[in-house]
Structures are given as C-alpha cells and as structure tokens.
Amino acid sequence: GEDVEQSLFLSVREGDSSVINCTYTDSSSTYLYWYKQEPGAGLQLLTYIFSNMDMKQDQRLTVLLNKKDKHLSLRIADTQTGDSAIYFCAEWGSYIPTFGRGTSLIVHP
Amino acid sequence: DADVTQTPRNRITKTGKRIMLECSQTKGHDRMYWYRQDPGLGLRLIYYSFDVKDINKGEISDGYSVSRQAQAKFSLSLESAIPNQTALYFCATSDRTGRFGYTFGSGTRLTVV
Numbered sequence: 001g002e003d004v005e006q007s008l009f010l011s012v013r014e015g016d017s018s019v020i021n022c023t024y025t026d027s028s029s030t031y032l033y034w035y036k037q038e039p040g041a042g043l044q045l046l047t048y049i050f051s052n053m054d055m056k057q058d059q060r061l062t063v064l065l066n067k068k069d070k071h072l073s074l075r076i077a078d079t080q081t082g083d084s085a086i087y088f089c090a091e092w093g094s095y096i097p098t099f100g101r102g103t104s105l106i107v108h109p
Numbered sequence: 110d111a112d113v114t115q116t117p118r119n120r121i122t123k124t125g126k127r128i129m130l131e132c133s134q135t136k137g138h139d140r141m142y143w144y145r146q147d148p149g150l151g152l153r154l155i156y157y158s159f160d161v162k163d164i165n166k167g168e169i170s171d172g173y174s175v176s177r178q179a180q181a182k183f184s185l186s187l188e189s190a191i192p193n194q195t196a197l198y199f200c201a202t203s204d205r206t207g208r209f210g211y212t213f214g215s216g217t218r219l220t221v222v
Contacts, residue, residue: 008149030207031207031208031210033210035210035211035213041215041216042113042199042213042214042215042216043152043199043201043211043213044213045209045210045211045212048208048209048210088151088152090210090211092207092210096154096157096167097203097207097210097211099151099152100151101149101150101151102151
C-alpha cells in the first residue's frame with residue numbers, strides 16, 4: 001500500500017528554525033497536510049498544500065513540496081516552546097488519507 | 110461545541126467486557142473514520158464510512174465493530190475487550206474532496222485491565 005515516512009524526533013533550541021521532513025509514495029496525491037497534536041489532544045490541521053503548488057507560506061509556517069522526489073517539508077520559523085508537539089504528515093490520494101507516524105518536536109529553552 | 114465530539118474521554122474496563130465509544134459531528138460531512146493511536150505507531154485505521162449505508166474495514170478491524178446510526182453519528186464497539194486494545198482512539202470526519210483534510214475529535218483514552 002501507499003506509505004508516508006517521517007523521522008520520529010526533532011530537537012531544536014527556542015528561536016531557531018525547525019524543519020520537519022516527510023516522504024510519500026502515492027504519485028496521485030492531491031493534497032498533502034501537516035497536522036499538529038499537542039499532549040492529550042486530538043490532531044489539528046495546521047496547513048495543507050495542493051499538489052500543483054511548490055510552496056505555501058502562512059505566518060511562521062512554510063511548506064515546501066517537491067513532487068518529483070515526493071518530498072514534503074514543514075519549516076517553523078522562530079520556534080517557540082509552545083510549538084512542542086507531534087507533527088503528522090498526511091497525503092490524500094485516490095481513496096483514504098495516509099498518515100506518517102509523526103515527528104515529536106522538542107523545543108529547548 | 111466541538112465539531113467532533115467523542116464520549117467518553119477516558120475509560121477503564123476489564124478484559125472480556127463489551128464497550129462502546131461514541132462519536133458525533135456537526136460538520137455535515139458524509140465521511141467518518143475511527144483510528145487508534147499507539148506510541149511510535151502513529152494512526153491506524155480501524156473502520157471508515159463514506160455514508161450511512163457504506164461501512165468498510167480498515168487495516169486493523171479485528172476485534173472491533175462499528176455502527177453508523179445517522180450521518181452525524183458513528184460508534185465503535187469492542188465486543189470483548191483485551192489488554193492490547195489499550196490505546197487512544199480518535200474519530201474523524203471529512204468531506205468528499207479532501208481539501209480541508211480531517212477534523213478530529215479529542216480522543217478517547219481506553220485502558221483494558
């Protein structure tokens with residue numbers, strides 16, 4: 001089946017930029033998403049990008065899509081302690097969205 | 110009120126007991142889903158429903174059943190709970206286009222002892 005891969009952990013210092021990477025296999029993906037899960041909470045949609053776009057920026061968040069390499073990244077500028085969470089990459093292709101296992105972002109003061 | 114409401118939020122039950130987790134949504138979406146989350150394993154799909162008369166098994170449906178009582182309600186049952194069903198369970202909804210992704214509930218933390 002289709003697969004979405006992401007690293008499990010990322011540790012950064014407060015104020016630095018964070019970059020979370022994701023690769024996927026479904027070439028028919030229409031939308032690609034980033035979700036954020038804070039402790040004890042459900043997943044919340046952070047941002048999404050349509051497959052015919054290369055980049056999307058929303059305040060501190062920048063999403064880059066390399067469709068040729070099937071690579072998606074999420075950059076968080078000026079990372080704050082409140083950004084500590086699990087970030088899930090997901091893709092919506094032909095049927096059911098597929099999620100990665102999530103990247104735990106740890107922000108050190 | 111939340112767009113997707115799950116009840117209960119937490120539940121401890123004994124091995125062999127039947128338990129139902131409930132989900133209701135106010136988004137007006139046709140599609141509803143049940144996932145379980147285990148540390149390090151991400152989200153795994155249990156069942157999904159594209160409309161009231163359409164219910165499908167996900168990748169880990171064994172030991173679970175579902176009921177789509179109405180467009181807005183989708184419940185998950187564990188017929189005879191076992192300890193390895195201890196997990197965080199999420200209900201989610203989506204429209205047909207996928208443009209806005211999923212809307213998730215806050216989750217039910219289930220512990221089977």
